[in-house]
Amino acid sequence: MEILQIAVITLVKILIVVTLMLLTVSYLVYFERKISAWAQNRVGPNRVGPAGLLQPFADVFKLLLKEDIVPFAATKSIHTLAPMLALFVAFTTYAVIPIGPSVEIFGYKVDLVVADVNMGILYILALTSVGVYAITFSGWSSGSKYSLLGGVRSSAQMISYEISMGFSIAGVLLFAESLRPVAIVNAQSGLMWNAFVQPIGFITFVVAAFAETNRLPFDLPEAEPELVGGYHTEYSSMKFAGFFLAEYANMIIASAMIITLYLGGWQVPYIEKLGLPDYAVVLIQVTAFFVKMGVLLFFIIWVRWSLPRFRYDQLMDLGWKVMFPLSLLNLIWVAILIMIMN
Amino acid sequence: MNLYDIIFYLFAIITIVSATFVVFTKNIVYAAYNLLLTLFGIAGLYVLLGADFIGIVQLIIYVGGILILILFGVMLTNKITDVPIKSGVLQVIPASIGVGMLAGILILIVTNISWRNMELTVPESTIGSLGMLLMNEYILIFELLGMLLLIALIGAANIARK
Amino acid sequence: MTFTVHDLISLSPVLLIGVGILATLIIEMLVKESEKILGWFTFVLLLSVAYLSLILLDHTALVFEDKFLTGGRVNIFFFLFSFGAAVVSLLSMEYIKKAGIHFGEYYIMLLSSVLGMMLISGATDFIMIFIGLEQMSVCFYVLAGFNRRNERSLEAALKYFLLGSFATGFLVFGLGLIYGAVGSLSITEIVIGYETLKTSPLFLTGTLLFIIGFSFKIAAVPFHMWVPDVYQGAPTSVTALMSTTGKAAAFSALIIIFSPIIQAAYPSFFTPVISVLAVLSMLYGSIVAISQNDLKRMLAYSSIAHAGYMLIGLAAWNEKGVSGVIFYLVAYTFMNLAAFGLISLIEKRDLRGTEFSDYKGLGFKQPVLAGLMALTMFALSGIPPFAGFFGKYYVFLSAIEAGMTWLAIVGVISSVISVYFYLRLIVVMYFDNSDEIVMVTPSTSAMLGIMISVLLIIIMGVAPGSIINLINSTF
Numbered sequence: 001m002e003i004l005q006i007a008v009i010t011l012v013k014i015l016i017v018v019t020l021m022l023l024t025v026s027y028l029v030y031f032e033r034k035i036s037a038w039a040q041n042r043v044g045p046n047r048v049g050p051a052g053l054l055q056p057f058a059d060v061f062k063l064l065l066k067e068d069i070v071p072f073a074a075t076k077s078i079h080t081l082a083p084m085l086a087l088f089v090a091f092t093t094y095a096v097i098p099i100g101p102s103v104e105i106f107g108y109k110v111d112l113v114v115a116d117v118n119m120g121i122l123y124i125l126a127l128t129s130v131g132v133y134a135i136t137f138s139g140w141s142s143g144s145k146y147s148l149l150g151g152v153r154s155s156a157q158m159i160s161y162e163i164s165m166g167f168s169i170a171g172v173l174l175f176a177e178s179l180r181p182v183a184i185v186n187a188q189s190g191l192m193w194n195a196f197v198q199p200i201g202f203i204t205f206v207v208a209a210f211a212e213t214n215r216l217p218f219d220l221p222e223a224e225p226e227l228v229g230g231y232h233t234e235y236s237s238m239k240f241a242g243f244f245l246a247e248y249a250n251m252i253i254a255s256a257m258i259i260t261l262y263l264g265g266w267q268v269p270y271i272e273k274l275g276l277p278d279y280a281v282v283l284i285q286v287t288a289f290f291v292k293m294g295v296l297l298f299f300i301i302w303v304r305w306s307l308p309r310f311r312y313d314q315l316m317d318l319g320w321k322v323m324f325p326l327s328l329l330n331l332i333w334v335a336i337l338i339m340i341m342n
Numbered sequence: 343m344n345l346y347d348i349i350f351y352l353f354a355i356i357t358i359v360s361a362t363f364v365v366f367t368k369n370i371v372y373a374a375y376n377l378l379l380t381l382f383g384i385a386g387l388y389v390l391l392g393a394d395f396i397g398i399v400q401l402i403i404y405v406g407g408i409l410i411l412i413l414f415g416v417m418l419t420n421k422i423t424d425v426p427i428k429s430g431v432l433q434v435i436p437a438s439i440g441v442g443m444l445a446g447i448l449i450l451i452v453t454n455i456s457w458r459n460m461e462l463t464v465p466e467s468t469i470g471s472l473g474m475l476l477m478n479e480y481i482l483i484f485e486l487l488g489m490l491l492l493i494a495l496i497g498a499a500n501i502a503r504k
Numbered sequence: 505m506t507f508t509v510h511d512l513i514s515l516s517p518v519l520l521i522g523v524g525i526l527a528t529l530i531i532e533m534l535v536k537e538s539e540k541i542l543g544w545f546t547f548v549l550l551l552s553v554a555y556l557s558l559i560l561l562d563h564t565a566l567v568f569e570d571k572f573l574t575g576g577r578v579n580i581f582f583f584l585f586s587f588g589a590a591v592v593s594l595l596s597m598e599y600i601k602k603a604g605i606h607f608g609e610y611y612i613m614l615l616s617s618v619l620g621m622m623l624i625s626g627a628t629d630f631i632m633i634f635i636g637l638e639q640m641s642v643c644f645y646v647l648a649g650f651n652r653r654n655e656r657s658l659e660a661a662l663k664y665f666l667l668g669s670f671a672t673g674f675l676v677f678g679l680g681l682i683y684g685a686v687g688s689l690s691i692t693e694i695v696i697g698y699e700t701l702k703t704s705p706l707f708l709t710g711t712l713l714f715i716i717g718f719s720f721k722i723a724a725v726p727f728h729m730w731v732p733d734v735y736q737g738a739p740t741s742v743t744a745l746m747s748t749t750g751k752a753a754a755f756s757a758l759i760i761i762f763s764p765i766i767q768a769a770y771p772s773f774f775t776p777v778i779s780v781l782a783v784l785s786m787l788y789g790s791i792v793a794i795s796q797n798d799l800k801r802m803l804a805y806s807s808i809a810h811a812g813y814m815l816i817g818l819a820a821w822n823e824k825g826v827s828g829v830i831f832y833l834v835a836y837t838f839m840n841l842a843a844f845g846l847i848s849l850i851e852k853r854d855l856r857g858t859e860f861s862d863y864k865g866l867g868f869k870q871p872v873l874a875g876l877m878a879l880t881m882f883a884l885s886g887i888p889p890f891a892g893f894f895g896k897y898y899v900f901l902s903a904i905e906a907g908m909t910w911l912a913i914v915g916v917i918s919s920v921i922s923v924y925f926y927l928r929l930i931v932v933m934y935f936d937n938s939d940e941i942v943m944v945t946p947s948t949s950a951m952l953g954i955m956i957s958v959l960l961i962i963i964m965g966v967a968p969g970s971i972i973n974l975i976n977s978t979f
Contacts, residue, residue: 078375118467122398129406133378136410140371140417148417155410162406179469451681451705482568483631486623489522490639493616496529497646500609 005108013114017094025248026056032248032301039305060241068237073143082141083235083242086134090249093127096120097256098182100266100286103279112266112286113182120181121169124257125162128212132158134246135231142234150230153312158212160319165208167327168201171334172261185265195262197337201330202262204323209254211319214247216304218315255296263292350390357383374412381405395469507567514565514574517556517582518622524549525615532608539606543597543949546611550590550618557582561978570690572626576978577763580830581625581756588749588837589618594953595845596741602853603739605650613650614745617643621753625760630679630689633757637675637721640753641668644746648738660737667730671720678713681706695764702773714761715777721754722811725784732796735804740851740858743800744844747807748837755833758818763826772821779819779911785812786918793925799847799858802925803840806884809922810836816915817899820906827975828898834971835883835891835964842880842957846873849946849954863929864938873946874933876958883961885926886919891964898972 030045030052037044045052070079100112117123132155139151172194173179176187188194195202211218232243259265266289271281310318360379367373381404388397476484512519528545532538557579564575574582593614600606616639623636645668649661683689685707686697694701701707719727735743762774789809796802814836817829850866850873851857867874883890896919900912964971 119394119398119469122395122402126398126401126406129402129410132406132410136413136417137375140413152414152417155414159407159410447709451709455684455706479569480571480631482571483635486635486639489525489616489619490635490642493613493639493646494642496609496612497642500607500613500646501649501652503607503652 009108009110010114013110014095017114018091021091021094021249021252022245024252025245026060028248028251028297029059029244030056031297032304035298035301036305039302063238063241066237068239069234071143071234074234075141075143078137078141079234080239082134082138083239083246085137086131086246087242087249089127089131089134090246090253093124093253094249094256096123096181097253097260098185098265099289100282103282111182116180116182119179121173121179121184121261124253125166125169128158128162131250134243138235138243139231142231144234146233147231150233154214154231157214157218157315157319160316161208161211161218161323164204164319164323164327165212167324167331168205168208169261171198171201171327171330174331174334174338181260181265185260185267188264189267191269193262193264193267198330198334200326200333204327204330205262206258207318207323209258210300210303211315213250213254213300215251215300217307217310219304219309251297251300252293255293255300258296259289259292263296265289346390350387353383353386353390356380357387371413371416374409374416377412378405378409381409393468395467395472510563511565511567514560514563515567515572517553517560517579517586518572518574518619518626520556521549521553521586521615521619521622524553525612525619528608528612528615532612538608539610542608542611543593546593546615547590549615550586550593553586553618554583554590557586566628570692571629571632572623573628574626577759577830577975578626580834580975580978581752582622584752584834584837585618585621585625585749588752588841589614589745591838591841591845591953591956592741592745592749594949594956595744595841595848597949598947599741599848599851599950600650600739602851603651604653605739607650610647610650613643613647617647617745618749621749621756624753625756627757627760628691630682630691633760634675634679637754637757638672640750641672641721644668644742644750647742647745648734650742651739654737656737657739658737660734663730664734664738667720671717671727673717674713674720675717678710678715678717681710681713683710685710691761691764694761695768698765698768698770702770708773711774712777715758715774715781718754718758719781722751722758722814723785723808724781724811724815725788725808728785728788728808731808732801732804735807736798736800736858740800740844740848744841744848747803747844748840751807751811752833752837755814755829759826759829762818762821763823766821766823766826772819775819775821775908778815779908782812782815782819782911783914785809785815786915787812787921790918790921790925793922796925797860799860799863799929800844802860802929803843803847806922806925807840809918812918813896813899813915816903816908816911819911820899820902820908822902822906823976824905825899825902827972828895828902830975831898831964831968831972832895835895835961838957838960838964839880839883839890839892842876842954842961843884845950845954845957846877846880849873849944849950860929860932861938863932864936865933867934868937870944873944876954877933878930879958880961881926881929883965885923887923889962889965891961891968894965894968894972898968 033055034044034052036042045055048054048058070076095114096117098111098113098116102109102111104110135154135158136151139147139149139154142148172184175194175197176184178184178187210216232240235243266285268285268288271284276284357380360376360383363376364373364380367376381400385397385400385405388394388400524546528542531542531545535541560575561579562575563579564573566573593611596610596614600610620636620639620641620643623639624633625636627633627636645661645665648664649658651657679689682694685701685704686694688694694707716727720730723731735747738746766772786809789805789807789812793802793805793809796805810832814829814832817825817832819825820828847858850862850870856862863877866877879890883892886892886896888894896915900915903909903912903915
């Protein structure tokens with residue numbers, strides 16, 4: 001293929017993914033509010049549009065029109081940079097996650113992933129570690145104690161859980177013998193989903209993913225009773241919206257990661273035995289990916305409205321004394337499995 | 343000048359300019375932030391050289407780990423940014439002689455050596471062969487690094503003891 | 505990669521100490537008040553490692569894809585490190601109680617530093633040297649600052665850490681250049697390609713930077729600035745370890761790199777550099793030591809001077825010089841261990857009492873300790889028939905044989921100067937009087953350590969020939 005073709009196809013893919021992300025994120029907020037209402041026996045947003053369906057757009061307009069307040073003690077450039085960085089990380093991470101197999105569209109062979117990178121998983125990990133900076137920057141540059149504490153807490157939490165996350169991922173990589181997300185998905189054909197093969201790793205990864213996205217029960221960085229709003233206390237208007245979007249985008253990435261690494265990605269077990277035409281198989285597979293994602297997102301929101309928050313020392317204890325040994329155990333388990341299988 | 347060169351010089355400029363900032367800025371937080379850019383630039387150079395694994399690991403370890411710790415240190419130290427850095431000029435003459443000599447020698451060497459040139463090829467993934475090397479030829483060193491990290495950990499815990 | 509039984513047996517000293525470190529960790533974690541048993545545990549472990557190294561002297565093996573060598577000279581170093589550290593663990597037991605740093609981690613660090621030293625001396629690859637050196641240095645940084653509540657100790661740790669990292673920078677830079685020139689970091693490759701490499705500016709600069717990096721570690725002038733403060737500030741038992749086996753390990757790295765080149769009878773391009781370092785270290789160390797009032801500082805400067813004497817052996821660039829250096833290292837290790845052991849006994853609870861004035865009249869109040877100290881000082885100053893004399897003798901002889909008589913003469917002059925400050929202590933102990941001296945009842949373990957060291961000093965002085973023959977036989 002020529003460079004131009006590759007460029008055009010990639011650009012189209014990026015456009016589709018970003019649009020999808022933005023739409024999903026705004027409706028994710030809507031669903032979060034609806035589900036929380038369901039959990040608390042309330043109605044939830046129901047005024048804007050039928051069943052409140054246009055509520056996300058109303059929210060965006062509201063945030064756009066608000067005054068942008070920058071605290072006097074803030075370091076302006078970095079204060080502005082932080083939400084941008086958060087969004088940048090959130091959106092670029094999605095580039096390596098495959099939502100379907102290769103398909104032929106208009107005679108071109110197109111992979112349903114923006115970039116099929118060799119180092120895909122490491123790329124995600126690297127971006128996650130850059131994501132810590134968005135929070136650290138915002139915490140420090142706001143010139144407020146609450147923000148600073150939130151930022152510090154968040155970075156400490158993310159670094160601690162990155163360890164068990166990394167070790168859980170190592171188990172997956174050992175099986176797939178590759179760092180390419182596409183190869184990892186391909187390795188989970190049939191019922192060889194990593195969630196079944198290495199359940200401990202699955203659990204540690206999911207917990208670590210909760211912690212990495214700062215969701216309840218690990219949302220100490222923005223624990224309202226203690227820290228007002230945490231690292232984004234001093235943000236308003238679209239800058240706040242940036243953080244807000246990034247947070248929900250991170251949820252989507254976390255669930256996409258869980259699906260890719262542990263739930264077979266876009267694979268549907270034994271679909272090839274049904275004898276369906278190719279396009280139908282691809283369609284079912286892509287749909288399956290989104291269904292899995294929907295279920296996971298519901299689960300994440302459900303957990304938020306069901307579990308209380310950890311105390312900070314409990315959080316660290318859990319991370320270092322439970323999750324870390326468990327993920328090591330998982331690694332040993334995988335090693336034994338591989339030894340038996342060979 | 344082809345695309346490759348342009349990208350190379352872009353990364354090189356990022357690295358050098360931000361590194362200069364790190365050295366000359368008086369605000370220690372800005373120094374740390376600029377170090378971030380320096381490390382990014384270096385990671386880019388690694389990837390450009392075909393060492394994709396090293397590039398990414400550079401990001402994960404230096405940007406994601408070490409620099410964050412530096413930032414922690416800076417942020418949690420009260421008012422560190424307001425304190426003027428008292429690195430006055432001490433021993434200018436011996437220092438300049440030493441640095442000048444080292445720089446002179448290095449420049450002479452770099453310009454006079456006939457460097458081995460490699461063909462410019464699309465690099466393959468390096469991670470597989472790296473893994474094989476680490477697990478075979480360098481297994482002892484790999485394990486010993488683990489030991490070294492363990493010792494450093496114990497040492498750090500001991501220093502932080504109440 | 506396959507292992508034979510022979511390989512495993514030859515590796516057993518290293519394996520044993522590796523297992524020992526982990527065992528110490530586990531004991532420390534599981535057993536209450538583990539500090540009490542860990543001291544003796546460490547001692548026994550190190551002693552058995554030393555024993556293993558000696559009986560496996562002719563078990564030469566190249567293991568781990570030619571990355572690690574054991575047997576022969578390497579085992580002599582193994583013995584030196586583990587036996588030296590065993591003596592240090594004896595000296596430490598009561599001392600760290602006195603200093604209020606009685607924690608199990610102390611012994612873990614001690615053992616790990618010995619592992620690092622062993623890795624350096626068995627390396628056949630620059631990466632191994634580097635990792636061993638880092639392992640040793642990290643342990644020393646921590647140990648130097650082990651007494652967290654003492655400002656001097658903290659200062660020592662920080663200074664050591666900063667300058668040590670700086671030196672590591674030189675080292676890594678040098679390794680980079682060497683790698684660029686050779687295309688490999690294996691020492692055998694370097695020896696093979698030496699004919700072409702010796703004109704390569706890349707290789708020469710790399711090696712120069714490498715030597716500079718190690719000059720920091722062996723404390724040669726002008727890279728000695730950290731030595732007095734670190735030796736003074738660190739807990740005395742730690743100083744004993746750093747100044748003896750630590751220095752020996754750094755020297756072993758230089759020896760394993762240079763001795764294959766020497767054996768292949770290649771001419772030296774480093775002799776001028778090493779000679780300059782040697783002359784500066786000897787004279788500077790000896791002269792500045794005169795004006796010191798603190799015993800630990802005085803010994804620090806004397807250790808700089810001793811590094812200079814040992815560098816003569818390397819500058820001579822012949823096999824006699826190398827075995828002379830090894831002999832000197834062994835002698836120096838036990839002389840300094842005895843000296844620091846005695847200091848740690850006389851030191852007070854608040855870690856003061858290391859000044860010359862604190863030793864006034866010690867000869868009358870503590871005749872045994874003072875006698876041992878006097879003997880050690882005689883040995884250090886190179887007065888026969890103790891080990892120090894023969895160390896200097898072999899090293900100077902090698903220089904004369906290499907046609908560098910001037911270097912030997914500088915060495916002799918510097919030795920004469922150094923007699924002044926060693927004997928000054930003896931004068932203070934026997935000819936001054938003071939009522940302030942506190943009676944100390946030396947603990948059995950520490951006395952055992954000191955007695956072992958002194959005994960070795962005497963044996964090496966009485967029968968140096970058999971020991972130098974043993975060292976020579978391992979070439």
